[in-house]
Amino acid sequence: MLRLRTSSVLASKQLKGPLANKEFQVTTYARPTDLLITRGKGSVLYDDLHNKKYVDFTAGIAVTSLGHANENVSKILCEQSKKLIHSSNLYYNAECLNLSKKIVDKTKSLGGQHDCSKVFLCSTGTEANEAALKFAKKHGSLLGPKKHGIVAFENSFHGRTMGALSVTSNPKYRTPFGDLVPGTSFLNIQDELSVLSDLISSKKDKIAGLIVEPVQGEGGVLPISAEKLVGLKQICSENDVIVIHDEIQCGMGRTGKLWAHAYLPKEAHPDIFTSAKALGNGFPIAATMVNEKINNALQVGDHGTTYGGNPLGAALGCYVVDTIGDEKFLQEVIRKGEIFKNSLKKLHNAYPDHITNLRGQGLMIGLEFTEAPKEVISKCRDLGLLIITAGKSTVRFVPPLTITDAEIEEGLSIFERAVKEVYG
Template sequence: MNAKLDTTVTTRPVTRQTFDEVLVPTYAPAAMVPVRGSGLDLWDQNGKHYLDFTSGIAVASLGHCNPAVVEALTRQANTLWHLGNGYTNEPVLRLATALTEATFADRAFFCNSGAEANEAALKLARKYAHTKFGAHKSRIVSCYQSFHGRTLFTVSVGGQSKYTEGFEPLPPAIEHVTYNDIESARAAIGDDVCAVIVEPLQGEGGVVPGDKAFLQELRDLCTKTGALLIFDEVQSGMGRTGDLFHYMTYGITPDILTAAKALGNGYPIGAMLTTDELAKTLGVGTHGTTYGGNPLAATVALTVLDTINQPAFLARVKEASAKLRSTMEKLVADYSQVFTLVRGAGLLLGLVVTDAWKGRSKDIQRAAEANGLMVLIAGMDVVRLAPALIVTDAQIAEVDRILRLSLDGMIKAA
């Protein structure tokens, strides 16, 4: 018998210090530990209330413990959990049908995360190019400061050296261009390129919107060279910008689209969407996943999709987006010593700090948290807001109040 086994393990008290004792230190979580959530409201171990403007990094877009999602998950949990990939299931068939009907795509591949969705997209692109053109067409073009996941392949494609240092040698034939720089893209995208992957709205890289002309040029270059255009909509998709997917806002259609995060509202699921022609490349045995598209995940995702992909719901997202942006633009104007501008799209906004406050986005985040507001950062110079899509005008007013309170305290203490 294991001497360390404790039959009270499920009820044993744990604290933030427990993280430092038993978890691999890949994160530096906040001092407080959330234990309960409802909508945009969270409570920690001490009963303190927080307004959550992170939605778990743009994941819980329908809010914590959304009743419709809870009901769907509970119903499926009492029906069928998992099947090996030698079998299909009804929920995944319904989800794939709904996603393809709602988008440009004809086919879907399901996995467990955004990184896996991007991995599948990149593997598809390589395999398609090798099959159609030969092994010479294998180079992948991405953008600096992008983020596509944490596998060795996707982190190499991401173009942020801080995430690849110490993990060399990295996968070869990957090149990076400057985001929104058309000439940089033209210089890099030649006949040996199999794929161009881009976030139409960079999230982790600082909440930077893609210029329509830049994204259109990527589309045109891919069409010209026979490369595949991959839109990474892991963070910008599923209603975040007011359209179901952000490519719809631009009217620019990719060959492959990846989604995750909000697709499951917190239940792990990722998706790669593509066309009939490209999907044929991944025949039986060429790619796979044990858990991807299991009945539990598919049921949750279909409920989320059905809720978000409604005209009235998306119209409200656009209305809330306009309200949040105008509120934050007023805040930035009033605190011009701290912030320079608001950028982003929909309900994914970044407040960019001034030169005098460079490196202090984390400090602003901590000050807000102390006052009961959870926000994100995107690098050390951008405060990121990504509330649930169900955010109310009253909650937008509250985030404004708490940010002002927090900034006043920081300025006074300086």
């Protein structure tokens, strides 16, 4: 054991600059050691240590939707930090109140949750889902003594805290941690609605809520059909089950609507939906939105968080919601998504033996390969493009929503070259 540690310390010492300190960071991520992000601008990232520049098709995993080093974002952070960063949830602050109202108004005016009513602000996606689960469970417990179970779906990802992990299906993330929150069951989203209906109604006295990503992100960029989401909402309404949409990755303009559920008819809107990632453009802020039916389920003392709704994050959130929650901005997302899709369609046709599927909406696109596309990803990195995978064999395209046409062209031509170099 000691020998192992000594040799990894030696290996770290041979790394360049700050990378030599990698030994001191807990290794929960597998990162390349030839890359140190030092700064960014728009949709470009720089590694000044290795003198490299990258087109960024990752946006920090669908986070920096307004681009890196956005001047308005820095201005707001700077000005608000001189005024007030934090004052606790013991007292009201204007920024938090303004952001809550703004989210409700924009959601309603842009076709999202028609009965959107209140907002709980927190700091991360997993935490927004924890709040959503607590809302559903508390509501269920008021209807029946055993009604606090949650239904989730195979292939889902909802976060890493114990509650959110309980509704995340991947056994790799779950099994090392023993018993999670009891009462969770996983269904297969591909099952017929009649099957899902039977499974849910047979346990209705034990199910408080159902959580689903309208587009499964980490699972492989898998959009759930409108028909399925409409049917699920109907089944849940008939069985007094609260529907939660996790829009942490697919929301906030990513699919070309402010929320992915805005593509659905009104009757299929969720009772609760969650947002994080792009809401702060990289500053940790998240939100749980609840409708009129459930907004009173949590009462004083039922839930809380020190940093949630702090003036710094909330001031920034206001700017992000105003900017992305704009019809013209959202139309641009759809237009740019079409540029990606048209180009990737050609690649799909050119490599039918290696590329099996192209899917997604707006700037959340997945290109599925026959095998894990590790080589393509690392070839892209060598050539100056950062891009990530999703699921077992899908390349995920989630660039900043503000990416320019020229940057899209540059990134796609690198991607094409990488595929060519790997598959000939």
